[in-house]
Each structure stands twice: as C-alpha cells, then as structure tokens.
Amino acid sequence: xxxxxxxxxxxxxxxxxxxxxxxxxxxxxxxxxxxxxxxxxxxxxxxxxxxxxxxxxxxxxxxxxxxxxxxxxxxxxxxxxxxxxxxxxxxxxxxxxxxxxxxxxxxxxxxxxxxxxxxxxxxxxx
Numbered sequence: 001x002x003x004x005x006x007x008x009x010x011x012x013x014x015x016x017x018x019x020x021x022x023x024x025x026x027x028x029x030x031x032x033x034x035x036x037x038x039x040x041x042x043x044x045x046x047x048x049x050x051x052x053x054x055x056x057x058x059x060x061x062x063x064x065x066x067x068x069x070x071x072x073x074x075x076x077x078x079x080x081x082x083x084x085x086x087x088x089x090x091x092x093x094x095x096x097x098x099x100x101x102x103x104x105x106x107x108x109x110x111x112x113x114x115x116x117x118x119x120x121x122x123x124x125x126x
Contacts, residue, residue: 001018002017002018002019002022003016003017003046004016004020004046004047005030005046006047006051006052007032007033007035007048009037012039012040012041013030013037013041013052014045015048018046020046021046022044023046024041024046024047024056026042026043027040027041027042027057028040028045028056028057029041029054029055029066029069029070029073030054031052031054031055031091032051032052032077033051033052033086033087034081034082034085034086035077036073036076036079036080036086037077038070038074038077039070040063040066040067040070053086055073063124064115064121065108065112067115067124068114069096072097072098073094073096076095076096079094098111
C-alpha cells in the first residue's frame with residue numbers, strides 16, 4: 001500500500017493508502033496549496049491532484065533536516081489562504097531563514113539539536 005497525501009492537517013497529510021504506483025520518491029516535503037502546511041514524506045507516495053506541491057531536496061539531507069525545513073515552511077504558511085494560494089512561484093520566492101555559524105555557514109548541527117530536543121524526536125524514522 002502506498003500513502004495517498006492530501007492537505008489533511010493530521011497524520012502527516014496522509015489520507016489513506018492505495019494500490020497505485022508511487023508518483024513521488026521519498027524523502028520529500030509536501031505543502032498544502034491553501035494552508036501552507038508542510039510535511040515530510042519518508043516513504044514513496046502519491047498525491048491528490050491539485051491539492052499540494054511536492055518539494056524535492058536538491059541535496060541529500062537527512063530526515064531531521066527535512067523536518068526542520070518543513071517547519072520553517074509551515075511557519076510561513078500564514079501567507080497562503082483560499083484567495084492567495086501557494087503556487088510554485090510563491091514557494092520559490094519564500095524567504096526561509098536558517099541558522100548560521102560564526103563563519104556564515106548553515107549550522108546543521110544547531111538544527112539537529114533543535115529537532116533532537118523536540119517532543120517525539122526519538123520516534124523519527126532514521
């Protein structure tokens with residue numbers, strides 16, 4: 001069974017499981033067009049057409065980094081609603097602020113500590 005991802009706000013956006021060939025490879029981040037809520041999909045999946053956008057990492061980030069990125073996108077979700085839906089262009093222009101170290105490099109260690117300190121992090125898929 002393959003996860004069917006929609007804009008549901010619970011169960012990681014998964015509305016059920018279907019007997020279809022996956023359209024998207026994991027890991028990926030799904031973003032609701034209306035809510036702007038983002039979830040990490042750890043398994044290959046299919047989506048409800050026109051409900052969500054799928055963001056594929058350009059680098060090989062571990063699941064904790066993707067969870068951090070999804071939370072940042074969700075935090076900016078207030079920008080989207082029925083009259084101003086998320087579009088590929090709006091998502092591409094979304095400002096995502098990340099912590100940096102003293103040298104100005106993205107501080108992945110800090111982001112990992114944030115996720116590790118979060119409730120339920122011990123249940124994450126490795």
